[in-house]
Amino acid sequence: AQRVTQPEKLLSVFKGAPVELKCNYSYSGSPELFWYVQYSRQRLQLLLRHISRESIKGFTADLNKGETSFHLKKPFAQEEDSAMYYCALYKDGNDMRFGAGTRLTVKP
């Protein structure tokens, strides 16, 4: 069965420092992976997906099939990046599986 693991429930960095939110997955098929974000008092929303290979708000994520990882990175964290981040895996057959999430706090 497919599974998404976000090993860190909480992550705290200082403004301007690099940040990496880890995501590991287990899935035997060809993965479609996403990062969703929820800012305080806002809805859960898509941040980026691996297939688009975009950089959104300075964040990037690279799919590493060898390590079955899809870590989210930003070279210089900003206070407005403080939020809850969820990694998600789309499974063939219409099923999106979410990780438990990582709460990122960027301190001034």
Next chain:
Amino acid sequence: EAEVAQSPRYKITEKSQAVAFWCDPISGHATLYWYRQILGQGPELLVQFQDESVVDDSQLPKDRFSAERLKGVDSTLKIQPAELGDSAMYLCASSLFAGPNEQFFGPGTRLTVL
């Protein structure tokens, strides 16, 4: 900007009572999802509709939960009877099509069962 609407935003009920949640997806979105999010966990899919048809309800506790999307637009999720363990956030999301597409989420309904 079009958004997914949900109501109520909060619901407090006693166990063994019936509760119902409503969701209005973004206009034109064929696919509608209901998720349950327990505190400290990620959203877990309960049921997925494609237009008015259920395409996945494998995680829906069918002895007490039911969901419908009669005209392929808005949807209702019902719990009867509610149990203490049902306390959670219930999220609705929609997407243009099924598959690995962006899902747009509503604000959620926070259910507390006493």
